[in-house]
Amino acid sequence: MIDALIYGALILLLIATAIGMARTRSLFAVVALGGIYSFLMALALLVLDAVDVSMTEASVGAGISTVLLLGTLYLTRLHETLPIRLSPAPLAMSVITGLALLYGVVHLPPFGDPSTPMHRHVAPRYLEDVVRETGVPNAVTAVLASYRGYDTLGETTVIFTAGIGVLLLLRRRRRQPSDGKDKAGR
Amino acid sequence: MSLIVDTASWLLILAGGFFCIAGAFGILRFPDLYTRMHAAGVLDPFGVSLILAGLMLQAGLTLVTVKLAILILFLGLTSPVACHALGRAARHRRLKPLLAAKEDR
Amino acid sequence: MFAAAVAALVVAIALVLVRGFLGPTVYDRVLAANTIGTLAVGLMAAHGFLNDRPEFLDIALVYALLNVLSTLAILKFFRFGSLGDPEGIEPPPTEPRR
């Protein structure tokens, strides 16, 4: 009961923060509000008992994301330029996407419903056998690293690829300081 | 004995909650950045740390209490530094305190 | 009792969030973000006690340790105009208005 109240309050605050971010034109302010959004998100995930996800959100959102966004701001400009005229196509596109997502959410099973296939087929086996098979009490870690080891290998490779991509892009630019784009960005 | 501990932790949590809300009102209502930082200075060490101290009394002598103590220590270490850095940055950018200028809010 | 603490913290977060929206300068918003981070630490601890699972303090510890980084990064950015060099010679970026 009280958890539902806290969760509702946090969701309202999250929506308010998102609207505030959309309405703010100074990108610095958006970075600061993004930090607030991340705090609230970690709290909401904690209330939902998703401890590991909340920990990830906390560790990434509290520091690193702000630093990386500031680094990006340094390379671009600090204000969002308003579009000259209102174009209806992107608006219609986002409205349609939002409605489709809402339609999908309506048909999700209730939160924590034990009769869903997810809770009847794979999850009980993991939860019952995890300590006997792996000796690791935290089922999330065991699923990530052992039962679903291939997926995590893929994720690690994705992070690796992202790092390599950023390094390649930003490095090549630095070696050619007389590049036309670099001057335009000054 | 347990009654005394309970009452003490009640008082600490109530005081902490009061300081939190008072500090939040200060951050919302004070006229400029520097005065708002005063309010944040009330909220950070007093509000949250008092609540954490009250929780410590509830937890008894366990690992949780140690973690809460570490939490209070780090909050006391980092949030004044953040405030200090913020004030320095604002002053560096020539943000004037507007205590006298009443027309602005 | 824990519910009272949680309620107070949620109300405080909501109030500070309003300052984060209004905050005329960017510093007000950063102050609001920093304060909400501190309040989130308290809320995480109190919520853990509310549900009798105080081991979730680990996440609160992450926040208490990492919350200072973003504020220091913003200080660096404003004073020296770059994230890396403490003696950056370039002029800092232009002051953003609201």
Added chain:
Amino acid sequence: MMHREAIPRVVVKLLIPFLLLYALYVQFHGELGPGGGFQAGVIVATAVILYGLIFGLAEAKRIVPPRLIEVLVPLGVVIYAGVGFAGLLAGGNYLDYFVLDPDPVHGQERGIFWVEVGVLVTVSSTMTAIYYAFSGRGR
């Protein structure tokens, strides 16, 4: 220069050892509580970034050289994939931990440990590399 930011310097100096220690705690306690390789990697990267912010990028690069970072980014993936090949060599399937030790449960623990180490290495070095790349650029 020393006196201009005395307070952040002193506190960050105090804070960084605790950050690294806490990253180790998150890494190895991830089997019992929340956390794991990814979160620990982010915390390690945060320690490096904090150092770079306060003491300067050149100083951070002196302690954690970019060359080392460039080695560590692929090394984590190699560790992870190497655990898989170890499973193959021991006679099981790829990423099969049961064969890593005579006792299957120990094998699982060993496999999860090294996999998490691989994730830690890749995540921390990638985050640091991105920070270096972004802040090392002139405008």
